[in-house]
Amino acid sequence: MYLYDEIDQRLVDERVAQYRDQTRRYLAGALTEDDFRPLRLQNGLYIQRHAPMLRVSIPYGLLSSRQLRALADIARTWDRGYGHFSTRQNIQFNWPKLEDVPEILARLATVQMHAIQTSGNCIRNTTTDHFAGIAPDEIVDPLVWCEIIRQWSAFHPEFAYLPRKFKIAVSGSERDRAAVQVHDIGLQARQNAAGDVGFRVLAGGGLGRTPIIGAAVREFLPWQHLLTYLDAILRVYNCHGRRDNKYKARIKILVKELTPEAFRRQVEEEWAHLKDGPATLFTEEIRRIERRFTRPNYLKLDALAPGYALELARDKAFANWVRRNVHAHKLTGYAAVTLSLKKTGVPPGDATAEQMDAVASLADRYSFGELRVSHEQNLILADVRLGDLHALWQEAKALGLATPNIGLITNIIACPGGDFCALANAKSIPVAEAIQRRFDDLDYQHDIGELDLNISGCMNSCGHHHIGHIGILGVDKQGAEFYQISIGGAQGNEASLGRVIGPSVSQAQVPDVIEKLIEIYLECRDSEEERFIDVVRRIGIEPFKEHVYGNPHQAQKNSQRQLAVA
Amino acid sequence: MATLIRHRKIVSDNWQLLKPADDGSAPPLPESGDIIVPLAAWLAQRDRLLQRPGRLGVWLAGGDEPALIAEDLKNLGVVAVYFTQFSDGRGYSLGRLLRVRYGWRGELRAVGDVLRDQLFYLAGCGFDAFALRDDQDLQAALSAFGDFSEAYQASAARPLPLFRRRHLNSPDGMEWS
Ligand code: SF4
Numbered sequence: 053m054y055l056y057d058e059i060d061q062r063l064v065d066e067r068v069a070q071y072r073d074q075t076r077r078y079l080a081g082a083l084t085e086d087d088f089r090p091l092r093l094q095n096g097l098y099i100q101r102h103a104p105m106l107r108v109s110i111p112y113g114l115l116s117s118r119q120l121r122a123l124a125d126i127a128r129t130w131d132r133g134y135g136h137f138s139t140r141q142n143i144q145f146n147w148p149k150l151e152d153v154p155e156i157l158a159r160l161a162t163v164q165m166h167a168i169q170t171s172g173n174c175i176r177n178t179t180t181d182h183f184a185g186i187a188p189d190e191i192v193d194p195l196v197w198c199e200i201i202r203q204w205s206a207f208h209p210e211f212a213y214l215p216r217k218f219k220i221a222v223s224g225s226e227r228d229r230a231a232v233q234v235h236d237i238g239l240q241a242r243q244n245a246a247g248d249v250g251f252r253v254l255a256g257g258g259l260g261r262t263p264i265i266g267a268a269v270r271e272f273l274p275w276q277h278l279l280t281y282l283d284a285i286l287r288v289y290n291c292h293g294r295r296d297n298k299y300k301a302r303i304k305i306l307v308k309e310l311t312p313e314a315f316r317r318q319v320e321e322e323w324a325h326l327k328d329g330p331a332t333l334f335t336e337e338i339r340r341i342e343r344r345f346t347r348p349n350y351l352k353l354d355a356l357a358p359g360y361a362l363e364l365a366r367d368k369a370f371a372n373w374v375r376r377n378v379h380a381h382k383l384t385g386y387a388a389v390t391l392s393l394k395k396t397g398v399p400p401g402d403a404t405a406e407q408m409d410a411v412a413s414l415a416d417r418y419s420f421g422e423l424r425v426s427h428e429q430n431l432i433l434a435d436v437r438l439g440d441l442h443a444l445w446q447e448a449k450a451l452g453l454a455t456p457n458i459g460l461i462t463n464i465i466a467c468p469g470g471d472f473c474a475l476a477n478a479k480s481i482p483v484a485e486a487i488q489r490r491f492d493d494l495d496y497q498h499d500i501g502e503l504d505l506n507i508s509g510c511m512n513s514c515g516h517h518h519i520g521h522i523g524i525l526g527v528d529k530q531g532a533e534f535y536q537i538s539i540g541g542a543q544g545n546e547a548s549l550g551r552v553i554g555p556s557v558s559q560a561q562v563p564d565v566i567e568k569l570i571e572i573y574l575e576c577r578d579s580e581e582e583r584f585i586d587v588v589r590r591i592g593i594e595p596f597k598e599h600v601y602g603n604p605h606q607a608q609k610n611s612q613r614q615l616a617v618a
Numbered sequence: 619m620a621t622l623i624r625h626r627k628i629v630s631d632n633w634q635l636l637k638p639a640d641d642g643s644a645p646p647l648p649e650s651g652d653i654i655v656p657l658a659a660w661l662a663q664r665d666r667l668l669q670r671p672g673r674l675g676v677w678l679a680g681g682d683e684p685a686l687i688a689e690d691l692k693n694l695g696v697v698a699v700y701f702t703q704f705s706d707g708r709g710y711s712l713g714r715l716l717r718v719r720y721g722w723r724g725e726l727r728a729v730g731d732v733l734r735d736q737l738f739y740l741a742g743c744g745f746d747a748f749a750l751r752d753d754q755d756l757q758a759a760l761s762a763f764g765d766f767s768e769a770y771q772a773s774a775a776r777p778l779p780l781f782r783r784r785h786l787n788s789p790d791g792m793e794w795s
Contacts (some may be wrong), residue, residue: 059768059780070765074735083735090705091735173705203770203781209742210714210771213707279779290711295680325719330778331771337781 053116053346053422054199056164063207064161067168071095072154079151094174094212096167097153105472106145106153107170108160109177112184112198112222113141113425117412120423122163124408130156135408137393137401139465139516140219141179141425142170146472173301174212175205175286178220181229182426186434188382191241192249194224196341197278200333204279211286215293216301218286219258226545231427233257233265233547234519236303237285242272250274255285255315256307259513263549264304267312269319275338277323279331284323288315348420348435353385357439372498373445373456385438389419391431391453392463396488398452399481400466401429410451418444427516428465430458461503461570462488465516469509469526470533476509478526478533483507483562490563491570500570502583504543519543521585522569523550524562535562539569539596540588553597565600572599621756623737624725624747626763628756631749633675633696635729654698654727657682660690668693677729680708688720697722699745701730710743717744717774734759738766742773 056064074091077083083091096107108123115123123143127135130152131145138144148156160166169176178201180194181187201220205211211218221235232238238254250272257266273281285303292310294300307315364371379388391411393401403411411431415423418440419433426432431453436444448454457463464487467473469480484507491497506520510527517523523538534556541550557565572595573584588596620631635654636645644659647670654675660667667674675696676687687697697716699709709728716722727747728740734754741763750759772779778786 063766063768063770066766087704087733087735173707204779206770207739207766208771209739209769209773210710211707212739213705213710213736215707287711290707295706295708330782333781334785336785340781340784 053114054111054195054341055344055346057344060203061161061164064164064166064168067095067166067207068154068157068161071157075151075154090172090213092150092153093172094169095153095157096170097150098171099474103147104150104153106148106156106167107138108143108145108165108167109170110141110143110165110425111177111202112180112195113182113427114184114195115423115425116163117415117421117423119163119165120408120412120415122159122165124405124412126156126159127405127408133406134402134404136399136468137403137425137429137431139401139427139429139467139514140177141182141427142177143425144468146468168206171217173214173216173218175208175214175218175220178202178205178222179230179235179427180222181224182424182428182432183229183379183388183434184224184424186381186383186386186388187225187229188380189227190224190382191226191243192224192275193342194222194230194241195345196338197222197224197239197241197275199341199345200278200338201282204282204331208286210283211290214286214290215295216298216303218289218303220282228543228545228547231516231519231543231547234259234263234516234543235266237282238266239278244272248274251278253281253285255319256304256312258302258304259516259518260302261299261511261513262302262304262308263513263518264308265547265549266304267307267315269312269316276333277327279333280326280329281319281323283326283331284319288318288322292318348422350383350386350435351437353383353437353439355384357385357437360438360441363442367442369456370442370445372494373454374441376456376458376460376498377454378441381435387436387438387441389433389436389441389444389448390426390458391433391448392455392457393430393453394457394463394488395452395455396462396492397485399468399471400464400484403431407451407453411453414444414447428458428463430463456494457497459502459504460497461491461500461505461566462497464488464505464507465520466507467509467512467514469507469515473509473514475512476526477511477528478509478535479559480507480509480515480524480526483524483535483559486559486563487566490567499580500574500584501580503585504541505566506541516543517541518549519547520550521583521588522566527556529556533559535559537562537565537569537600539593540585542585551593553593554601568600569596572596620749622727622747622749623756623759626760628760633673635677635698635749652695654696654729657686661686664690675725675727678712680706680712682712684712684715684720691720691722691724694724696725696727696747698727698729698749701728701732704731704733704736710739713740713743713745734762737762741775742769742771744774746774 078088098105184194220237221230223230234257240252253270254266377390424432464484466480466484470476506517507524508515508517519541525536536556538550652673673695677698729749
């Protein structure tokens with residue numbers, strides 16, 4: 053965990069005091085709705101369908117057990133006993149009262165947490181790989197860089213009123229697990245031929261109604277220049293991004309309208325003025341940030357834990373869970389574990405206060421009191437001993453957190469959708485549930501193999517449907533809720549955007565359509581090794597389309613036959 | 619007499635801000651007195667404005683290019699940035715550019731939709747004078763400058779970002795906090 057120093061803490065406390073006063077003035081009628089809106093948004097407070105929604109920042113997804121207990125406490129005291137982990141490594145509370153928010157923020161500040169810049173047209177929480185710091189293939193520890201960016205972006209006086217929201221993602225390894233290609237800025241750690249560390253800088257990626265893969269503005273930026281370069285990009289965007297149309301205001305539109313080449317030139321011109329300026333980083337500062345992170349007190353372990361191999365052989369359910377939910381660790385004898393928040397019947401990403409307390413206790417006993425939130429809306433214990441896995445599995449199972457579905461079709465990523473979100477065209481939670489029920493049989497799920505399924509309730513794409521192998525998007529069809537299905541999207545280094553397979557379908561039809569897609573996949577796959585996404589890439593979307601909607605010739609023949617009969 | 623906040627004090631204001639006429643044409647110039655004219659008016663009638671009695675200022679709108687006045691800053695008594703909406707963040711970058719890149723050291727004034735709750739960031743970007751929107755309580759607004767006692771980033775008051783100052787201030791050149 054990064055531990056605040058006196059100044060970090062003071063700034064967060066002062067922010068609470070500032071917002072307390074703003075809320076007081078708003079409630080007293082001294083601050084109009086319009087003047088208050090950006091202030092509350094930059095403190096994480098939205099007005100939604102039923103009540104305000106408070107989005108709390110979990111910087112780069114890292115949480116201590118103490119912080120998770122505080123979140124449970126907030127859920128119980130000011131909400132209805134649960135919270136929702138979002139796809140951006142934040143947690144959202146759906147039922148707080150506007151007048152209670154300053155108190156909630158004060159409670160968060162006692163555990164070094166906040167809701168600063170979790171919403172509004174500003175630089176948002178920087179996200180990263182949920183295996184940051186423990187992945188075997190890292191060039192740098194992205195957590196350190198995310199914290200450097202957090203400090204640079206927090207209360208940045210120049211960039212609090214951007215044309216639109218702004219999201220940065222950092223990957224510490226060449227293999228991208230942070231979706232850097234679909235962020236406003238994506239930073240990918242690299243080493244050049246001389247062995248120096250730096251970043252590949254992408255800009256203008258994003259989902260939403262105009263999904264675009266980010267353009268490389270710089271192939272190698274030495275780490276010392278990271279902040280001045282970010283300043284340059286942000287300034288070009290702040291000055292030239294469109295402000296006349298909210299739907300064209302993201303940086304991706306600027307990059308596209310200027311062309312990536314012209315955008316790059318403007319950034320480099322701007323950077324020429326800032327380069328080597330006061331915001332240039334130096335080694336002691338990186339060390340200082342590194343030292344403020346507590347690190348687990350790892351033991352030297354054997355590769356083979358006694359009992360573990362035996363349990364694996366003896367217990368098929370345990371072995372299944374290990375296969376899906378346990379991940380490699382850079383240290384011998386340790387593993388990372390995903391606690392699934394995707395149990396059938398529970399809205400994806402939701403956790404009750406009791407579950408949060410229980411997970412905090414698991415983290416204390418099995419993983420050095422720390423955990424991570426993944427963009428797939430699950431919780432991760434990153435440092436578990438192999439010898440403890442069986443005991444942990446049993447406890448997790450009792451808590452409903454051991455569904456062995458990571459990477460499988462029922463590990464659905466879904467936004468809150470029409471049940472909560474005022475912007476939604478359609479619900480997403482019941483659709484997720486219907487699909488989970490349809491594929492509830494575990495053997496069937498495992499047979500289908502790796503498959504990302506993402507659902508968004510509207511074009512804002514909070515459920516990242518464009519990069520799901522199967523993506524489902526809620527659309528409005530003459531006032532009724534319909535769903536558009538796309539296939540072929542992917543995240544990571546092989547990122548691609550899904551293609552729509554045909555006319556949208558009703559809620560009741562969605563599970564049938566998904567099942568048809570799976571049927572074709574199973575029929576066409578070369579072997580179990582060939583994943584759904586691989587098959588889509590190999591044979592294209594036509595065969596899938598035909599199987600779902602019928603062959604156009606076939607359809608014509610059918611109708612002719614019907615005519616003949618008539 | 620109009621008032622404004624300058625250097626964190628409420629003072630009376632002698633400057634008159636001229637706006638283009640509704641059809642976009644240059645505003646008529648008063649015979650005397652201190653005036654702040656829109657950039658377009660300055661570019662069109664530079665010499666005439668310089669000969670006129672009274673001090674002269676120029677105001678920039680969000681999309682204006684500050685380089686256009688860089689050479690003439692020595693002739694100006696005030697540079698102002700006009701915010702049509704407080705949420706138009708371009709003015710913040712204009713402030714920083716004028717201060718840091720073009721070296722403007724005179725009064726940098728925020729005018730238009732300027733509210734108490736943005737004063738801290740505006741000051742951070744180099745603004746030192748604020749003609750607040752009519753409905754704002756100037757006395758109460760003064761407290762906004764104290765909203766935060768530190769900042770991570772460089773600002774007008776602290777030209778070095780916090781991380782640099784931490785290391786400078788540390789006795790052994792290392793951590794200080
Ligand atoms: S995708 Fe749309 S419906 Fe879903 S949370 Fe985002 S804005 Fe709301």
